[in-house]
Amino acid sequence: MKLLIIEDEKALADSIYSYLQQKDFVCETAASFTEARDRIEQYDYDCILLDINLQDGNGLELLKALKSNHKRDGVLIISARGSLEDRVSGLQLGADDYLTKPFHLSELGARVAAIIRRRHSAGSNFIRLEDILIDVQARSVTVRERSLDLTRKEYQLLLYFAYNKGRVVSRNAIAEHLWGDDTGGNYDFIYTHIKNLRRKLGEAGAGDYIQSVYGMGYKLTIS
């Protein structure tokens, strides 16, 4: 899988690069509009992370160029502009998703993974975690052919961990992903949901893959 990170803020580009760079992802970075344009013209990417506020040009122009050349690259817009119009115009131009700064890297990881899954495993709507099988289309989970009865939040949690497997996901990132800003300043219920999810997975006979990391986050590890 090949990713292109178009971001003129070097510190942020580095962070994204280190988080996404792993054995099946090859990341490249472009720090300017012109550099990005050259890259896009020469290569195909599975997913392009596009900051639309570049020093030397509007990222939306790159998106337009991509679409007019009938390129099939997935595009995730990263923008500091959270206004509704920007979001709508970005998606209308053919972007797959839109993420507003600041974001958690785990959120970014989940969105990128979702885009790649939708684009490249056409027909395959399944994510496998050892003995756990997630059917993204049906929003259902089976462990060794046995269907699990998960609540919506538990399902979302598991999917989020699956997209960020092997990495520590902070409690704050989970709260924002699942509840937005509606947490009322209390994160206690995250613990309850994770406890329930682990219990249900355990009862179905799956391995205990979700570990707590000092109470500040969680990590799904598949050996």
Add this chain to the structure above:
Amino acid sequence: MIRGILIHELDDALRVEEAEILSHVHTLDQLPEPSSYRDQQISFAPAATPVRRQFINFTRLEHHRHDEWQPYRQLLFPVTVKGQVYTASVTKSEEETEDLLAWIMLVTAGMILVLLGMLFMANRLLLRRIWQPFYQTLDGLRRFDLSKRESIVHAPTTIEEFRHLQTVVQQMTEKIRKDYEMLRDFTDNASHEMQTPLAIINSKLDLMIQDQQLKEMHHRQLQAMYDAVGRLRQLNQSLLLLTKIENNQFGQAAPVALEILIEKKLIQMEDPIRVKHLTINADVLPCELQMNAYLTDILLNNLLGNAIRHNYERGTLNIVLRQEFLQISNTGAPLSFDPATIFDRFTKGGHSEGTGLGLAIAKQICDNYGFALTYAYEDGMHILRIQFKHSMTRAGHSEFRQNAVLDSPHE
């Protein structure tokens, strides 16, 4: 004056009569027959000395005419026949004169009224036509909405003052629009400038916690940093949102079914509600408002979020929704600050983790829609109440009525 003229006429007639009598006496040297008709009497009376020629007015009670006092005009003059001096008197009734006078007055008054009426109508029509460009400009100003990009349409006019007015209005609205757009750009730029550093800090924290060498004490510090960055992010977003609402940058009001939104919100917030073991009493009747969907969501979010966050463990949260109002009340400790400042920015209790902007945003949204948001603390309950403008539920009617009121001054 007319009366004077008529009396003069009458006097002339009397004088003609006098001349006739005098010429009769002169030629025949004898008195004519005294005569007495309804409107003219002539009589002669012997006199010792010649009477002084004079006109007199008098009134006489007329028995044959319903006992009314009738005015008369009389001319007395001396006549000498065969050495004998007589006083001749010619009397004419003024009654006809009075009648004529009344008619003339009536006709004149009628004419004046008709003329005045015509003048008034002509004036009105003319004035309306002349002032029409002015009212059109006024109307344009009234309808002027910054968030829409429409210019004010001016009626063409040859009147210099109105042309001046139109130019000034045009320049003013252009300037306002330019400033408004600059402000919007500023909002967007401020957002960009602050969000990127925040994104960098956040991403570095996300990377840091991947490090397996970290000790528990590091994690605790990292958690504090996470929370601080999270608050900064919320603060920044709330400030931008507040500016945007203030600038009325949210158009597109659509019918919103508040009762359904409240149900949805309660489902969304079931986790925080469950953690605090709150009792929810929702007494909700259908209520449809014309609002922007996003702002409605934020309004409910902030009010309900507040009622949950500042509630006691095992407290209650009451929601009452009617056509005219929404009232959200919750148990909670009394405010540690002046209740009058509750809707001010950055007003919050010492223990609060919030930004202190939630209610300021709610207030701003209510202000934009003309709703009245009020706070009260009664019997241990914090009560937030939104009184909707009654006409909001019947927008068409209100608009019509408002226009009628505004139109009346120049009608």
